[in-house]
Amino acid sequence: MENRKSVTGIVVGQNNPTTLYVWCKEANVGDDGFLTTNSENPVKIGDWVQMFFTEKEYEEFFQNSKKFRTSDYIVIPEMYKTEVVGNTIKVKMNKWLTANQQVIEDTLFGKIYNNKNLAFQSGKWTITIKRIRRDLNLKNDSVWALEKVELAEESTSDVPLIGIVVAVSGNITYVWCKERPPTYDLFITGTHLPLATWITFSVRKDDFQEYFPEVPGNRNVPNYEIVNYEILETPIHRTYSNQNKTIYMDLTCFIHKNERIDSIWHPFVGDIVNENYRFFESGKYSITIRRAKPKKPIISVWFLCNVQLLEKAPPPIQAVQTDNLGDLLRQLGIGNQRQSEDAQSTSSEVVRPPRYSRLEQQSRKLDFHSEQCLSHSIPPVPAPRTYRSRSRPNRSRSRPNRSKSRGPGIKKVGIITRMGNDQFFYVWLTEDHKSAEIKLSVPAEKLGLKVGMKISAEFRTERDQKIVSESTVTIVNEAPYPTRENMRGGIEFQIYAECLISANVTNPFASIFHDDFGKVLDNFNKLQNHGAIKYHMWIRRAEVKRLGEHRWVVVEQINTS
Structure with a gap:
C-alpha cells in the first residue's frame, strides 16, 4: 500500500453544500484548498480536519503550488480553542511574545501579523488570532492576524519533566520526553544543544493536559515549544x-523469563521494541536501547539492541519444617553460621525454626523487583532468631534499654507523602505498599527533601508493626510524581494507571492498580471514559469509612482529550 502524507487544516468557508474551503500551512498563503464532504463524516466551518494525500498528490499540490482538493479526511479534536463569528474564524492560544512584536512565528499557523499594532510587554500571553484579507481587491490574500492580547492565566502548579536532545535540524532542536506519545518530540528554537543532552523543564498544569495526552498512537497531538x-x-x-x-x-532493569520475542518495559522510557532477543532466565539485565523510526503499530521509538544478564534471580525459598538448625540453614542457603553460645551449652534452650509466615516474608525480601534492581543489591537473609525454653526465666524483661527492633534494617524505596516537623516525615514504600516513618538527625530542608520525592533508606519493623527508619536517606528521584495541596492541607499525587476493575460482590468499589501506590479505590466513580487505554488522575490517602481503614482513593480524573 502506498504511503500517505497527512496535513492538518481548519475549515474556513463553504463553496457549495458538498465542498468546503480548508486552510492549511502547507498551501500558499491565502490559497485555501477544497474538501469534498461525505454524509458518513460530517464536517462544518470551524472544524479541524486531518487530510491524507499520496506522495504524488502531496508533491503536486504543495510543492508545485497547485490548489489542493481531497475527499480523504477525518475530523479531529481542535488543537486550540476555535470559534466561528459570522464568517470569521478565531483561534485562541497561549504564546510567548516579545514587546510589541509585529510578526509572530508559529509552528502551526506560520506568520501571524500584528496589523493593529497592539502594544504589550515581553512575556507569556493569551492571544486571539483571526483570518483577515490584507487587500480586499485580491481574492487569495487571507492571512492570520492578531486580534486580542490578554494576560495569560497562571496555573496553580507546574509539572516537572525530563527530556533528552535527540535531533537537530536547522535552527530547531528536538527533545524526546516520555510523557509525550511516541514520535511527538518537543522542540527548542534558536539554540543548538548537543545530541544526548539531558534537560529539565516545567509545564503548566493546564498546558500539560493539552500537550501531553496519554493517547499512544494519537496523530493529532499539538506541537509544544x-x-x-x-x-x-x-x-x-x-x-x-x-x-x-x-x-x-544504557539501562539496567529486571526482566522476567520469556522465551518469546516480546517488547519489554522500563520505568524511565516506557515500552521498548524487542525484535531479536529471548530471555531464558529471569534476572537483572544490562540493556542498550537505540532510538529509531517506529514501525506500525507504533509502540515506541526505542528499540532493544543489546542485552547482558548481570545476575540471575534466585529460586523462591520454600516453607520448611525441621527441628534441626543445621538442616534449616542449609535449606535457606545460609551455610555455617555461628550459633549462640546458649544454644550450644544447654539442651534446655531450643532453637526454633522461623514460622511459615516469616519464611514467606524472607522470600518476598529476596524477590527481585524492577525498581530495586536499578540501584540496590539483594539484602542478606537474617539468621533465624533464637528462642529460650519456657523452663528458664525470661531475663530480657530486666533489660529496659533493649532495642524494640524485630531485625536488621532493609533498604527500601519510598515516596515522601507528608512532612511532619523539620526532622520527621512519612513515606509510602513502593514495593511493600505500606506507610513508614523516617526520623532524621538533621533538618529535612538541609537535605533538600520535599513531598513527592523518591528516596531510599534502611527500614526496620518495630514490635508494634510500625515501619521506621533512622538511617541515611538517599534521593532516588527528585520529582517522580506531580503533587498539589488540597483545601484541607492534604497532599494529592498525579499518576497514570491502567486496567480499571469494576466493583463486584467481593470488592464494593471499583479499583485500579499502580506499580508504586498499589491498589487505588475509585469509591466515588470519578473515572469515566472507559475506552481509554490508561487513566490519568489525582489520588490521595483518605479514610474509607465503609472499609474502616485508610486507602489510596481517586480524587479527580484528568481528561486528556
Whole structure:
C-alpha cells in the first residue's frame, strides 16, 4: 500500500453544500484548498480536519503550488480553542511574545501579523488570532492576524519533566520526553544543544493536559515549544550518539523469563521494541536501547539492541519444617553460621525454626523487583532468631534499654507523602505498599527533601508493626510524581494507571492498580471514559469509612482529550 502524507487544516468557508474551503500551512498563503464532504463524516466551518494525500498528490499540490482538493479526511479534536463569528474564524492560544512584536512565528499557523499594532510587554500571553484579507481587491490574500492580547492565566502548579536532545535540524532542536506519545518530540528554537543532552523543564498544569495526552498512537497531538529549561549535568542513565547521529541509552532493569520475542518495559522510557532477543532466565539485565523510526503499530521509538544478564534471580525459598538448625540453614542457603553460645551449652534452650509466615516474608525480601534492581543489591537473609525454653526465666524483661527492633534494617524505596516537623516525615514504600516513618538527625530542608520525592533508606519493623527508619536517606528521584495541596492541607499525587476493575460482590468499589501506590479505590466513580487505554488522575490517602481503614482513593480524573 502506498504511503500517505497527512496535513492538518481548519475549515474556513463553504463553496457549495458538498465542498468546503480548508486552510492549511502547507498551501500558499491565502490559497485555501477544497474538501469534498461525505454524509458518513460530517464536517462544518470551524472544524479541524486531518487530510491524507499520496506522495504524488502531496508533491503536486504543495510543492508545485497547485490548489489542493481531497475527499480523504477525518475530523479531529481542535488543537486550540476555535470559534466561528459570522464568517470569521478565531483561534485562541497561549504564546510567548516579545514587546510589541509585529510578526509572530508559529509552528502551526506560520506568520501571524500584528496589523493593529497592539502594544504589550515581553512575556507569556493569551492571544486571539483571526483570518483577515490584507487587500480586499485580491481574492487569495487571507492571512492570520492578531486580534486580542490578554494576560495569560497562571496555573496553580507546574509539572516537572525530563527530556533528552535527540535531533537537530536547522535552527530547531528536538527533545524526546516520555510523557509525550511516541514520535511527538518537543522542540527548542534558536539554540543548538548537543545530541544526548539531558534537560529539565516545567509545564503548566493546564498546558500539560493539552500537550501531553496519554493517547499512544494519537496523530493529532499539538506541537509544544520548550522556552525555559536547565541542562542536567549528570544524566540519570548513560546516553550517547554515534557518527550517524543515532541516540543510544544504557539501562539496567529486571526482566522476567520469556522465551518469546516480546517488547519489554522500563520505568524511565516506557515500552521498548524487542525484535531479536529471548530471555531464558529471569534476572537483572544490562540493556542498550537505540532510538529509531517506529514501525506500525507504533509502540515506541526505542528499540532493544543489546542485552547482558548481570545476575540471575534466585529460586523462591520454600516453607520448611525441621527441628534441626543445621538442616534449616542449609535449606535457606545460609551455610555455617555461628550459633549462640546458649544454644550450644544447654539442651534446655531450643532453637526454633522461623514460622511459615516469616519464611514467606524472607522470600518476598529476596524477590527481585524492577525498581530495586536499578540501584540496590539483594539484602542478606537474617539468621533465624533464637528462642529460650519456657523452663528458664525470661531475663530480657530486666533489660529496659533493649532495642524494640524485630531485625536488621532493609533498604527500601519510598515516596515522601507528608512532612511532619523539620526532622520527621512519612513515606509510602513502593514495593511493600505500606506507610513508614523516617526520623532524621538533621533538618529535612538541609537535605533538600520535599513531598513527592523518591528516596531510599534502611527500614526496620518495630514490635508494634510500625515501619521506621533512622538511617541515611538517599534521593532516588527528585520529582517522580506531580503533587498539589488540597483545601484541607492534604497532599494529592498525579499518576497514570491502567486496567480499571469494576466493583463486584467481593470488592464494593471499583479499583485500579499502580506499580508504586498499589491498589487505588475509585469509591466515588470519578473515572469515566472507559475506552481509554490508561487513566490519568489525582489520588490521595483518605479514610474509607465503609472499609474502616485508610486507602489510596481517586480524587479527580484528568481528561486528556
